[in-house]
Amino acid sequence: MTRAKVDPQRRIEIGRERRARTRAKIIAAAFDMFGEQNGLFVRVEDIAERAGITRATFYDHFHGMAELREAVSYELTHDFLIAVTHSVSLLEDPRERAAAATRFYLERVRHDPRWGWSMINLSANGIPFGDETHRQAAQTVQEGMSASQLTVADSAIGRDIVLGTALAAIGTMLREKKGDDYVAAVVEAVLLGLGVGATDAAEIARRPLPPLKRSSP
Numbered sequence: 521m522t523r524a525k526v527d528p529q530r531r532i533e534i535g536r537e538r539r540a541r542t543r544a545k546i547i548a549a550a551f552d553m554f555g556e557q558n559g560l561f562v563r564v565e566d567i568a569e570r571a572g573i574t575r576a577t578f579y580d581h582f583h584g585m586a587e588l589r590e591a592v593s594y595e596l597t598h599d600f601l602i603a604v605t606h607s608v609s610l611l612e613d614p615r616e617r618a619a620a621a622t623r624f625y626l627e628r629v630r631h632d633p634r635w636g637w638s639m640i641n642l643s644a645n646g647i648p649f650g651d652e653t654h655r656q657a658a659q660t661v662q663e664g665m666s667a668s669q670l671t672v673a674d675s676a677i678g679r680d681i682v683l684g685t686a687l688a689a690i691g692t693m694l695r696e697k698k699g700d701d702y703v704a705a706v707v708e709a710v711l712l713g714l715g716v717g718a719t720d721a722a723e724i725a726r727r728p729l730p731p732l733k734r735s736s737p
Contacts, residue, residue: 543581545571550592555634557694559641586646593642593650596635600628601653607730614664615716619707619724621660622686624732625649626703629690636690648683657682661714671715681713 549571553562564585568578582588604624608617629636639649647654661678664670672678689706692698704725711721 539581542571542573542577545573546578546581546588547592547595550588551596551638554589554592554638554641557637559637560644562641589642589646590651592638593646594652596638596642597650597653601656603732605656607732608660610730613724614660614667614669615711615714615720615724616727618660618664618670618682618714619711619727620729621657622682622707622710623703623725623729625686626689626693626706627729629693630703633694636694640687640691640694643687648687654679654683664714669716672713678714682710685710685713 546567549567550562553559553566553570562585564575564578567588568575571578582591604621607624608620611617611620629639643649649657658675658679661670661672661682662675665672665675665678670678672681685706689703693702708721708725711725712718716724
């Protein structure tokens with residue numbers, strides 16, 4: 521019986537599909553493990569075992585844990601960041617944009633602790649919240665500075681105030697039981713750090729959040 525010939529282009533497509541599925545398995549396994557409290561200590565071997573692949577196959581897709589962390593950070597934050605950025609762009613006050621963006625990230629942790637642990641563990645050895653969020657935070661601060669509403673000396677300093685405080689607050693929220701006003705109090709402190717007056721910071725931090733439309737994870 522003659523074996524049917526497979527179109528060379530189809531062979532390439534099958535190879536790409538198989539590679540994409542394997543990559544997706546690795547990222548899914550990584551998210552699963554980074555979302556645990558002790559996810560900071562995950563190794564390549566742990567990811568490979570959870571994904572059901574060999575160590576060599578892992579390295580066929582990623583150069584190491586740093587590249588994997590960035591890939592997982594992108595998968596976890598990209599759509600959420602787009603939704604947050606769109607929602608806060610509808611706000612006229614740049615101080616409120618910075619406050620609302622921070623609150624969206626903190627409020628998500630209340631409903632999705634595994635996402636919060638992923639942010640903690642992925643940020644420990646890399647860029648806090650991933651490269652995209654890192655850049656957007658600096659841009660949001662710069663917009664407030666350009667409008668003379670935020671008086672912090674430098675957008676990088678403002679970015680670090682926002683992301684560093686948010687990351688520490690996420691850790692606290694995951695480890696301790698905090699009251700309903702905790703998130704607003706943290707955002708108020710962030711605004712104070714960015715140079716917003718005390719009265720305005722307290723009021724802006726507690727304004728109603730705009731609707732957030734995003735796709736399901």
